[in-house]
Amino acid sequence: MIEVKKLTYQIGKKILLNELSFGAKAGELLAILGANGAGKSTLMKLLCKEIHPTAGEIILRRRNLTDYKLPELARIRAVLAQQNTISISFLVKELVMMGRYPHFEQQPKAEDMEIVRLVMEQTGIMHLSARDYNTLSGGEQQRVQLARVLAQIYDCPDACLFLDEPTNGLDLLYQQQIMELARSLADRGYCVICILHDINFASRFADQILMLKEGRKVAIGTPLEVISCENIHETFSVNVKLMPCEGYDCPLVIPATIQT
Amino acid sequence: MIKKTAAILVLLGILLAGIVILSSCIGAVSISVSELLSILAHATGISDQVNFKPQQAAVLLNIRMPRVMLGVLIGAGLGTSGAAIQGLFRNPLAEPGLIGISSGAILFTVLMIVMEVSVFKMLTTAIGFYALSAASFVGACLTTMIVYRISIRNGKTEVTTLLLSGIAINALSGALTGLLTYMATDEQLRTITFWSLGSLGGASWETVIGILPFILVPVIGLPFLAKSLNSLALGDAQALHMGVDVRKMKRIIIVLATIAVGASVAVAGLIGFIGLIIPHTMRMIFSSDNRLVIPGSALLGAALLTSSDLIARTAFSPAELPIGILTALIGTPVFLYIIITERNKNKL
Numbered sequence: 113m114i115e116v117k118k119l120t121y122q123i124g125k126k127i128l129l130n131e132l133s134f135g136a137k138a139g140e141l142l143a144i145l146g147a148n149g150a151g152k153s154t155l156m157k158l159l160c161k162e163i164h165p166t167a168g169e170i171i172l173r174r175r176n177l178t179d180y181k182l183p184e185l186a187r188i189r190a191v192l193a194q195q196n197t198i199s200i201s202f203l204v205k206e207l208v209m210m211g212r213y214p215h216f217e218q219q220p221k222a223e224d225m226e227i228v229r230l231v232m233e234q235t236g237i238m239h240l241s242a243r244d245y246n247t248l249s250g251g252e253q254q255r256v257q258l259a260r261v262l263a264q265i266y267d268c269p270d271a272c273l274f275l276d277e278p279t280n281g282l283d284l285l286y287q288q289q290i291m292e293l294a295r296s297l298a299d300r301g302y303c304v305i306c307i308l309h310d311i312n313f314a315s316r317f318a319d320q321i322l323m324l325k326e327g328r329k330v331a332i333g334t335p336l337e338v339i340s341c342e343n344i345h346e347t348f349s350v351n352v353k354l355m356p357c358e359g360y361d362c363p364l365v366i367p368a369t370i371q372t
Numbered sequence: 373m374i375k376k377t378a379a380i381l382v383l384l385g386i387l388l389a390g391i392v393i394l395s396s397c398i399g400a401v402s403i404s405v406s407e408l409l410s411i412l413a414h415a416t417g418i419s420d421q422v423n424f425k426p427q428q429a430a431v432l433l434n435i436r437m438p439r440v441m442l443g444v445l446i447g448a449g450l451g452t453s454g455a456a457i458q459g460l461f462r463n464p465l466a467e468p469g470l471i472g473i474s475s476g477a478i479l480f481t482v483l484m485i486v487m488e489v490s491v492f493k494m495l496t497t498a499i500g501f502y503a504l505s506a507a508s509f510v511g512a513c514l515t516t517m518i519v520y521r522i523s524i525r526n527g528k529t530e531v532t533t534l535l536l537s538g539i540a541i542n543a544l545s546g547a548l549t550g551l552l553t554y555m556a557t558d559e560q561l562r563t564i565t566f567w568s569l570g571s572l573g574g575a576s577w578e579t580v581i582g583i584l585p586f587i588l589v590p591v592i593g594l595p596f597l598a599k600s601l602n603s604l605a606l607g608d609a610q611a612l613h614m615g616v617d618v619r620k621m622k623r624i625i626i627v628l629a630t631i632a633v634g635a636s637v638a639v640a641g642l643i644g645f646i647g648l649i650i651p652h653t654m655r656m657i658f659s660s661d662n663r664l665v666i667p668g669s670a671l672l673g674a675a676l677l678t679s680s681d682l683i684a685r686t687a688f689s690p691a692e693l694p695i696g697i698l699t700a701l702i703g704t705p706v707f708l709y710i711i712i713t714e715r716n717k718n719k720l
Binding site: 157160161162182183184185186187190191193195196197198199200201202203206207210211213214218264 | 458459462463464599602603605606607609610612613614615616617655659660661663
């Protein structure tokens with residue numbers, strides 16, 4: 113679905129991404145882990161075509177990303193960004209409908225209305241439908257944004273979904289709900305790429321984990337393959353211990369300073 | 373939702389039509405609705421009957437109608453561009469007058485009057501108004517670009533920077549305009565004074581025809597960008613992800629909105645607050661959906677300016693109030709109300 117080949121991004125002399133290669137298939141959830149400034153957001157911007165690579169290429173559905181026009185791209189991939197503040201107040205249902213904008217000219221069709229209703233049900237925000245977005249709590253706002261993003265690619269089951277720290281600032285319940293939703297989308301055939309901070313969340317929900325440090329790839333593979341004390345130390349410069357967890361293949365990661 | 377939008381627009385259209393008829397009838401020479409219709413029928417050659425006094429026809433066709441039309445055009449232009457600029461800056465406080473766009477337009481208009489004597493002599497013709505509109509458009513465009521560049525950081529408007537740069541631009545344009553006024557001859561001075569006061573008093577068919585294209589293009593064009601402006605409200609990156617060519621769209625909006633502001637300033641001077649309160653009223657009463665706000669602001673802006681002008685010329689008849697006083701009188705309380713509700717909303 114997505115093939116990244118020797119992707120390099122450079123501002124002046126500063127190399128933000130260095131010959132990065134990886135791939136993600138349809139039906140797969142790829143988690144990207146890395147310390148602050150490792151190049152995760154830069155990678156996300158490159159994948160979204162917000163910025164253009166210095167070298168290397170991104171192949172999306174067997175076509176080079178540069179060959180896509182923006183409206184065309186909007187119909188096959190959706191992005192949930194980190195910052196989602198709006199200054200002009202919109203109703204929740206209006207905001208979710210914006211996700212359908214790439215699919216109609218001036219006024220929504222009946223199927224667009226139906227999709228908006230479905231995604232609002234799936235994300236559990238039906239009861240917020242007539243509320244003003246700016247009066248919602250952080251967790252509710254994030255779910256509304258996710259519904260909008262979902263609406264954008266709802267009728268395209270082999271589309272890509274990019275999530276930039278979707279659980280940021282949310283409590284445990286919402287974090288889990290959002291990750292479960294992301295997982296179920298991958299199971300339905302979407303290719304989901306997701307920047308995460310929590311290693312345990314990544315190993316619990318992802319099919320593949322990509323670890324980045326200073327724009328380079330530290331490791332890529334299944335959670336079981338890449339979650340190791342060495343990889344985590346190289347990526348985050350912290351010492352951790354691994355603890356086997358009943359019911360899961362992949363061990364839990366806990367800070368090493370805590371004595372057990 | 374589509375039906376609701378259409379119904380609201382039709383309603384606003386009826387309101388505007390009513391105000392236009394009312395404004396055409398009321399004045400120093402009073403004309404009844406039936407007389408109005410028969411004058412129009414006679415003038416367009418539909419009917420030969422003369423059920424009116426010749427004086428009424430002369431007043432209506434040569435004085436009142438151009439003035440009403442000018443009010444409609446300028447009100448529509450200011451309303452639409454106000455709505456579009458607020459969407460562009462992603463800030464409900466952005467208003468052509470407040471952030472320096474109008475003063476930039478005034479500066480260039482005055483510059484045109486003082487420097488370009490040959491154009492000044494043709495000012496009363498349509499070509500003269502085209503030239504003036506073009507000049508004030510350049511001024512408006514320049515100030516918009518400057519304010520926009522200064523106040524946008526990381527795709528977000530910083531309100532403080534926006535207002536401060538607006539104040540700075542206003543002060544600078546004011547100073548330069550003052551300097552030009554100082555240099556101007558007596559005859560030029562009279563023209564300048566007329567422009568900076570803000571009035572529809574100079575209306576003639578020439579001015580109406582002169583600004584018609586500069587108003588019609590934005591009023592018809594901007595609603596097509598409403599959907600993109602909605603997605604821009606979520607952020608630059610978000611709009612891009614939804615397939616909007618953000619840079620191109622911003623350029624088109626700046627050009628279209630400033631054409632309308634520039635043309636309005638060129639013929640009627642500084643008329644404040646229409647561009648601020650009209651889009652706000654639309655949002656507060658109906659919805660923030662730009663597909664309604666932008667065309668609705670055109671209709672409501674036209675209705676407000678036409679009725680303000682009606683009051684301006686009849687309240688102390690035969691004396692005439694500058695229309696800027698009226699729009700400010702209505703606008704300031706609304707503006708304060710917005711600031712206070714915004715403050716209370718942020719407190720929650």
